[in-house]
Amino acid sequence: MNLEEIFDNVYTKQSSKYGIQKSQQSIIEARQVFDDNIGMEGMLPTGPQEEFILQTQIRQYFQKEGINTTPIGTHPDFVGLESTSERINRYSCTMFVDIKGSTRLSLLYDLDTVFSFKNAVIQTCIEVVRAFDGYVHRIMGDAVMSFFGSADKAQENSIADAINCATTLKILLEQGITPWMEKNGLDPKDFGFRVGIDFGNDDEVIWGNFGYTTVGEVSATGLSVDMSSKLQSRASKNSTMLGQGLLDFVNWPDYFSHYKKIEVDGIKQPQKYLTPNITYTDNSPLNYRMKELSFDRFIEISALPNSVRSKVSANVRTNHAIDFKCFIEEDNGKKEYISASKFLDKGLNLLFNVSALTSARLKFPLTVNLIKTNYGQDVPEAEEGVASAKKALYINIPRQAPYSRTIPPSITVSEPEFTSYRGLHTMQCKVIDKDGALIFSDCIGVMIK
Numbered sequence: 001m002n003l004e005e006i007f008d009n010v011y012t013k014q015s016s017k018y019g020i021q022k023s024q025q026s027i028i029e030a031r032q033v034f035d036d037n038i039g040m041e042g043m044l045p046t047g048p049q050e051e052f053i054l055q056t057q058i059r060q061y062f063q064k065e066g067i068n069t070t071p072i073g074t075h076p077d078f079v080g081l082e083s084t085s086e087r088i089n090r091y092s093c094t095m096f097v098d099i100k101g102s103t104r105l106s107l108l109y110d111l112d113t114v115f116s117f118k119n120a121v122i123q124t125c126i127e128v129v130r131a132f133d134g135y136v137h138r139i140m141g142d143a144v145m146s147f148f149g150s151a152d153k154a155q156e157n158s159i160a161d162a163i164n165c166a167t168t169l170k171i172l173l174e175q176g177i178t179p180w181m182e183k184n185g186l187d188p189k190d191f192g193f194r195v196g197i198d199f200g201n202d203d204e205v206i207w208g209n210f211g212y213t214t215v216g217e218v219s220a221t222g223l224s225v226d227m228s229s230k231l232q233s234r235a236s237k238n239s240t241m242l243g244q245g246l247l248d249f250v251n252w253p254d255y256f257s258h259y260k261k262i263e264v265d266g267i268k269q270p271q272k273y274l275t276p277n278i279t280y281t282d283n284s285p286l287n288y289r290m291k292e293l294s295f296d297r298f299i300e301i302s303a304l305p306n307s308v309r310s311k312v313s314a315n316v317r318t319n320h321a322i323d324f325k326c327f328i329e330e331d332n333g334k335k336e337y338i339s340a341s342k343f344l345d346k347g348l349n350l351l352f353n354v355s356a357l358t359s360a361r362l363k364f365p366l367t368v369n370l371i372k373t374n375y376g377q378d379v380p381e382a383e384e385g386v387a388s389a390k391k392a393l394y395i396n397i398p399r400q401a402p403y404s405r406t407i408p409p410s411i412t413v414s415e416p417e418f419t420s421y422r423g424l425h426t427m428q429c430k431v432i433d434k435d436g437a438l439i440f441s442d443c444i445g446v447m448i449k
Helices: 003-018 024-030 053-062 076-081 102-108 111-131 155-183 223-234 244-249 295-301
Strands: 087-089 092-100 134-140 143-148 192-200 206-211 216-221 239-243 260-264 267-271 290-293 322-330 333-337 349-357 366-373 393-395 410-418 423-432 438-448
Touching: 003 111, 053 111, 076 087, 076 206, 076 216, 092 111, 092 155, 092 223, 102 111, 111 134, 111 143, 111 155, 134 155, 143 155, 143 223, 155 192, 155 239, 155 244, 155 290, 155 295, 192 223, 192 244, 216 223, 223 239, 223 244, 239 244, 260 290, 295 438, 322 423, 322 438, 349 366, 349 393, 349 423, 366 410, 393 410
Parallel strands: 192 239
Antiparallel strands: 087 206, 092 143, 092 192, 134 143, 206 216, 239 290, 260 267, 322 333, 322 349, 349 410, 366 393, 366 423, 423 438
16 A cells, blocks of 8 residues: 555545545555555545544654644634734745645546545645644635744744655655556656745734625734745746745755745746745846745754655655654653754754664674754854764674673664754764664754744
């Protein structure tokens, strides 16, 4: 079973209302339980009555408890603004997802098929947004507009949620839906999606009720809110464009973003600013910066399962007998920090643990190489973006005392660190066996406020 089979189940479940039937065997197979050895299989929703299954599966990887059942429309923090003239300043991270190429499907296939397909794609988008604590504000044709952030969530974490959401959408849509289209006779040539994300702080976004009492909605306005849809329109196919408000607020690293290249007079040039370039009252250009998310690099530090990430990045090499984790040391013990899932306060003590199962057929001793890289304007210039190798650690099965056959089930080595600079930083782990073969490779991203 693979992603397109799961998407087939999404399509079949909701399209059956309109007489589009699939084989019973396909439905049974698509209900099989998620298997981590397979990867993301089983993570797509199996129908409207089971709409929360997808987000439940995703949320566990990012240490998010419960489920997000918020309906479309007014953000729950601002329900009190409905039918009032009150306004509230509150930050927001806005995401705009536009599904491209689905309009052409109406020229090629019957309307029931087109409706079922588009609805299955939008259902997937909605549940991924809610999986990352997002609030779906509007569905506009083939587009979904969402807000991330709430009164009890740090501004930085709304950005972490939005970027992880966009990354997960790309995995699910590109690796699940496109192959499904090919297998089921739908032309995927023009199909794709583009995402725009931007952030505005408390003094840059205002919430209020637009329209009248009976014909209106509570929404947000501000430069960053308006820019999200424009950023989406400038993104490459199947890519995410990040706006200046987001890039500057969290010191987003150049390593995890890049300028989109456009051809001018036969020469490819970086597109640094959002176009059309709007102007101030004195006609000076805004020059609003934008950069595309470097998906191939960010997926390396995503909290999605290793089996999923290794299919995308050659720098992620899985090994069932080796585990690499990060922990926050606290007075009453330690708590696991999930890679690139949220921003941490400065001044925290971290512990990077590498464990190996002694019962596995590993060729001990193992050499553990940890490489730290700090990014961002707060990092000293001599260190910024420079990989710094830690002293090698070694994992070996200890010698046993005479007549003793007791061997620990696993052996762990640790490397202490601490949170110092605002931004996103990485710790890469490479494990080499006694023959010099690379048997494990992974990377943890640490976000710091």
